[in-house]
Amino acid sequence: MPLGEKKLIQQIRRLSGKTSALVTGIGDDCAVLRVRHGHEFLVTTDFSIENIHFRRDWHPPEFVGHRCLTRGLSDIAAMGGIPLAAFLSLALPPDAQQKWVDRFLDGLLDLAREYNVPLAGGDTAQSNHGILADIVVVGSVPRGRAILRCGARPGDSIYVTGTLGAAAAALTRLRQARSSQLPRLRAQFARIFKPQPRLAVGQFLRRRSLASSMIDISDGLSSDLDHICQESKVAAELGESLIPRAKFAADFASNDFALNGGDDYELLFTSARPVPSKIAGLPVARIGRIVRGQGMRLISVNGESRTLAPRGWQHFQNGS
């Protein structure tokens, strides 16, 4: 086993947490979890695979660990849920260094502590090639109150939190960079590569019954809005100028990063009611509306309308 699997096991057990929801954590065949009376249970799983979701030479290990858990927490946020526990399955290749694993776990567990989510189990294994993590996050939501993708109705407005496109623009910049530029760029992109799960926004929308449908933007706005349209059997019109582009993404000529870039982990939701322009300190922008029919259209400032195809990543998932 690389690095001594036993050592890794002990390391993770030491770092694992305990909460009232987690009755039994690491050290048994299953974790045992308790949800509040009248609550339902949420489950989501997300891969983080080397050279697919991250590169060891581009992404500092703390960021890989942070984003690995953000991917799961963001899915809980998109249901309006409360996270209860995380499970990490980690496969390491022979060339993985103990230092890398230490820093990966630091990043993951810093975020876990921030949201009071104990690491409650998982699995370790040797991988043939490349680091592979699979994160499972479980959460809860009051019965019947989970915000699904299928509730959007014609006439609803479409909203998005924060700004879009920075993660995809940063990857493009890294792809173009010489290796001597990488250290400076890695530092510059620190905030971009440590996305925050929008749990407070999701829970606010659920408590106020404000969202008719919701998804997190992990694949890209065009693909994730398409998921809402498909599941809700509706169409969408987006105002091109209304899409909040990240400042860094706006430096590029193309609008593609904001429309099709993944890894933003902002929330995309629909509502029939007025929505505050700021929720939990985060700007919320109205970017379009749900209409009858099929497909998506992008409306330019001068009123020209064109088809918007889903061009982000495709998954089968819960957990995209």
Place this chain on the structure above:
Amino acid sequence: MPLGEKKLIQQIRRLSGKTSALVTGIGDDCAVLRVRHGHEFLVTTDFSIENIHFRRDWHPPEFVGHRCLTRGLSDIAAMGGIPLAAFLSLALPPDAQQKWVDRFLDGLLDLAREYNVPLAGGDTAQSNHGILADIVVVGSVPRGRAILRCGARPGDSIYVTGTLGAAAAALTRLRQARSSQLPRLRAQFARIFKPQPRLAVGQFLRRRSLASSMIDISDGLSSDLDHICQESKVAAELGESLIPRAKFAADFASNDFALNGGDDYELLFTSARPVPSKIAGLPVARIGRIVRGQGMRLISVNGESRTLAPRGWQHFQNGS
């Protein structure tokens, strides 16, 4: 993406099931699950990695899919739990064939249907090298009734279901085989490589309050008994002649397969009360007893006692 990830997504969605516990399955950010009032949730995760847990030239894809799910269901069985839903994360390398994936899913879903466990989500991704599956199984158990590893007490007897060592012996036989012998051996080992999760036994023991501690034998008897001893802070004595060796394993001179071989997925438990010699049609053997102290000892027929070291696989886990 290998094989067209979109096609795989659609394939898995078509195959996914629906039950009263699964409120929302594949097609949203999270699955939503409901448990009976007064029940707790169980969660377990298990890797199945090519060349670590299986080999494409040794294990027919149906068997790999079957055992992938058995690993998770067996952990639910070891808590005395009822399985509710499974989540499959599947990373495929460029050289994976659609036919292999079809047969893998057939094997997994045949077993899922047998135990009425819907496939409720997961993730897909491209892998750099080798097939990698991570299975999550969620279950439930009446509050406070999960059978843990930490409840064994001095004076308890130690029991095991079925027979041990066949899977490890079969792997050894495959390792020694010429490639021309592989087809015949694969057929011969069909039953060995499709282990059944002992859910009925686990639930029987929980309902009758018969087991003081329980674990499934996935790493090997010596390691899994050591887990019980460590968590319960007790020692164990095993009668060497009492261990039920699988007929195929008994053909080999060594006793190692039954003591240290993994992948049997039988249940190992302790009890202060008399236990039936057959539960749910499966033989149950008394193999030793729990005593005060630390460590494990193996007692031979002529009364000689020697130290038994944990020599199976090591994991950190829930889900080993």
